[in-house]
Amino acid sequence: MSNFIKRLATAIVGIPFLGLALFAYDGVAVPAILVVLVSLLLWECTKLFRLERKLWQLGYAALGAFVLIYAMSVDLSIFVQEPVLMSLLLLLCIVIPISVLGFTHRAASDASTLPEVRQEEPDIKTQVGYAIGCFLAIVFMGFSLYLLDTHFGILMLLVTLVVAWVTDTGAYVVGKAIGKRPFLNKISPTKTLEGAIGGYVAGFLAALGFGLIWLKPSYGWATIHIVIFAAIAPVLAILGDLMESKLKRNLDAKDAGAILPGHGGLLDRVDSVLLVAPVTLIYASLLVARIL
Numbered sequence: 001m002s003n004f005i006k007r008l009a010t011a012i013v014g015i016p017f018l019g020l021a022l023f024a025y026d027g028v029a030v031p032a033i034l035v036v037l038v039s040l041l042l043w044e045c046t047k048l049f050r051l052e053r054k055l056w057q058l059g060y061a062a063l064g065a066f067v068l069i070y071a072m073s074v075d076l077s078i079f080v081q082e083p084v085l086m087s088l089l090l091l092l093c094i095v096i097p098i099s100v101l102g103f104t105h106r107a108a109s110d111a112s113t114l115p116e117v118r119q120e121e122p123d124i125k126t127q128v129g130y131a132i133g134c135f136l137a138i139v140f141m142g143f144s145l146y147l148l149d150t151h152f153g154i155l156m157l158l159v160t161l162v163v164a165w166v167t168d169t170g171a172y173v174v175g176k177a178i179g180k181r182p183f184l185n186k187i188s189p190t191k192t193l194e195g196a197i198g199g200y201v202a203g204f205l206a207a208l209g210f211g212l213i214w215l216k217p218s219y220g221w222a223t224i225h226i227v228i229f230a231a232i233a234p235v236l237a238i239l240g241d242l243m244e245s246k247l248k249r250n251l252d253a254k255d256a257g258a259i260l261p262g263h264g265g266l267l268d269r270v271d272s273v274l275l276v277a278p279v280t281l282i283y284a285s286l287l288v289a290r291i292l
Contacts, residue, residue: 038142039065049130144277164272167203167237174198188245203234237272244271
């Protein structure tokens with residue numbers, strides 16, 4: 001069975017199940033799914049940067065779940081009521097992971113191939129750097145998705161996810177179909193310029209379409225704000241994917257895991273959401289506050 005068929009089968013089974021859970025049990029399902037997702041993502045990350053002790057793996061995942069649950073349990077409406085403050089905090093928590101994951105450790109020696117066997121173990125300094133970067137990026141993604149749901153509703157949450165995943169899928173399909181010219185192959189040898197353009201166009205059209213159908217009538221977004229969002233969101237989705245690819249490249253890993261057939265690990269599926277979620281939250285909050 002080809003990798004594309006596996007990806008398609010996983011999506012056909014998973015997307016309706018997720019949609020049903022979100023719409024049928026909105027108030028309970030979203031926080032529960034996010035806590036489980038963040039825990040699994042952090043546990044998956046420990047496998048990537050080879051934190052071998054089970055106790056450390058479980059502790060790292062549990063800490064992420066605890067921080068997210070605590071953030072959900074306290075009154076954090078200031079994040080939406082004070083969008084400038086929120087913007088600065090969330091942007092900081094975007095810049096730090098990018099910096100840590102982008103510059104910690106070394107790139108694989110050969111940018112054209114992915115070794116079957118990992119060459120060297122990351123030292124403790126590198127492991128700590130990855131732990132901080134992954135923790136901030138994943139927990140703040142989960143928190144951003146939670147605030148999008150609680151303060152703006154399930155439609156805003158779904159638009160965020162759909163735009164990110166359509167961008168990712170578009171890049172994969174177009175890249176496989178017509179991709180020839182390498183695109184940042186020092187980060188990922190499988191990415192192509194055609195794929196990146198295809199992903200951007202797909203994400204732009206998805207954001208524009210869902211924006212006009214959902215965001216304009218439901219949230220009163222002006223057309224120009226929808227166009228700006230549609231132009232920015234796919235870029236962020238591509239950057240999130242590149243950030244995760246950089247992490248895997250540094251660690252000589254092909255996939256973050258194997259839990260999703262055809263997709264790899266959970267991190268391989270949500271990497272495009274890492275930056276889209278917090279920036280969408282910032283943008284929506286600034287619009288509500290009439291700062292934009």
